[in-house]
């Protein structure tokens with residue numbers, strides 16, 4: 001594809017896309033090879049402060065930086081940045097800063113085991129985090145919150161200390177998977193500017209990394225940040241650690257926005273460019289580093305946990321959960337929270353999706369005449385539900401973020417006061433954030449946006465699968481979307497309970 | 506040499522973490538021994554809205570602790586919510602009463618901040634679960 005066109009009516013490809021890397025100042029900063037470190041350092045320092053305050057500070061969640069920053073600010077900012085831009089949290093991830101520093105001491109030696117090169121571990125960890133969040137009331141415990149952050153640092157160092165490339169990000173990290181699947185709906189993507197340039201490119205540095213022979217490297221003036229390699233060359237700039245080869249990369253799945261490919265490409269041919277959010281969920285090409293979405297049951301499971309997990313997570317905060325817990329406790333004669341919670345999770349994350357998707361897939365075959373078998377059909381349409389899930393995460397986390405955004409001020413004042421630094425007088429405990437009545441219409445907007453997105457993607461998939469009668473294939477999925485959408489709206493308008501413990505235990 | 510440096514970095518990090526946990530776990534909530542603290546609430550089962558707490562402070566010997574300053578603070582269990590505050594007044598020697606507005610349903614922690622005439626201070630904490638509107 002050419003970058004210039006002789007026809008002035010037709011926009012050259014370059015001009016058709018907004019490219020963040022072309023924006024003055026921001027673009028220049030992001031193209032600088034140390035930009036990632038510069039973004040990671042402040043987040044790392046915040047993480048250290050959070051951990052210290054979580055372990056040594058007040059035990060009440062609303063007064064501790066660990067719980068306030070994690071459960072109010074980080075989660076809210078994360079989903080809003082994913083909605084408005086892309087996976088910039090992974091770009092600034094403080095865990096990777098520590099990992100990169102540690103890799104100067106410990107070189108990983110092993111490739112990630114072939115049998116584990118999928119998302120099953122990370123999907124399981126995603127569920128475990130949702131489960132422990134409810135079971136141990138992570139939101140109400142600064143100590144647990146700080147311990148979770150420490151566990152994360154330890155896990156990153158352990159996994160990436162042993163295994164090469166970005167094994168932790170790609171195959172283990174539950175936050176990363178959340179970001180990957182949510183960023184399929186982001187408006188920005190790291191992508192090739194001109195595929196013609198890639199066709200002519202001989203080095204493919206975006207995936208191999210920019211290399212130099214050892215003999216050349218020994219010459220005077222060689223840069224010292226290069227990393228050694230047993231194959232007789234040094235890597236001056238690593239290529240994509242997530243195994244995404246730019247010319248064949250489709251969408252944001254698995255992309256950490258680390259910009260290594262941007263720095264490695266010798267032709268300045270990689271940008272951070274605008275695209276239609278969610279478009280990658282409507283198509284099924286082979287994707288570099290991923291394969292076909294339609295064959296990836298593990299990624300479909302991630303999409304389902306992302307979607308139905310959003311509902312479970314919100315359900316844990318509203319009033320009817322008490323009644324359900326009490327009913328289950330009586331029914332099953334249980335005395336501990338874990339099995340009750342296990343039943344709730346199994347119902348929401350396994351039984352409900354199996355029934356809904358199974359029925360819709362069966363109807364798609366019966367009514368629409370799709371020739372696909374039930375499981376491949378369910379896998380294919382699982383991706384259509386991602387916008388609904390994202391709408392729910394946005395509504396939930398956005399609510400806490402917007403209604404509690406200013407609480408960071410008094411909590412910081414109080415933390416400093418404990419150190420003898422009195423900033424702007426006594427802590428302003430009345431500072432919270434936007435009134436809930438203003439935030440609720442926004443929540444509804446997020447849910448409706450998600451609902452519309454899921455309907456649109458379902459219809460696109462139905463059109464592709466059952467071209468003669470797409471509407472008949474679409475209707476069962478529209479019904480699934482409607483049910484999830486109604487459940488989300490019902491959940492959002494329940495009186496919120498700021499709970500501490502399941503079953504009062 | 507490099508190997509030694511690796512292990513000393515790893516070991517130092519482990520020691521620092523163990524130290525943090527040791528300090529964190531040894532924190533005491535600042536309560537004084539030999540002082541009995543009891544409280545009653547009105548309504549008897551606290552609910553969302555106005556609640557009156559009556560606190561009785563006595564020495565272990567049973568002698569009432571008069572002249573103390575008692576203030577109330579209530580926080581929700583979830584971050585992002587503003588705490589509420591109230592002052593208690595002394596009804597009789599060693600008996601203090603304050604009314605506080607628990608302005609949302611859900612789980613609350615009520616803190617009684619107590620300052621004795623001797624200048625000693627301590628807190629007592631009461632957890633109120635699943636508060637409902639009447």
Ligand code: SF4
Nearest residue numbers: 198201205206246265
């Ligand atoms: S992105 Fe750059 S390095 Fe990669 S194939 Fe294209 S031109 Fe070559």
Ligand code: SF4
Nearest residue numbers: 240255256258259261
């Ligand atoms: S190097 Fe890979 S993970 Fe990093 S921005 Fe490029 S494609 Fe994404």
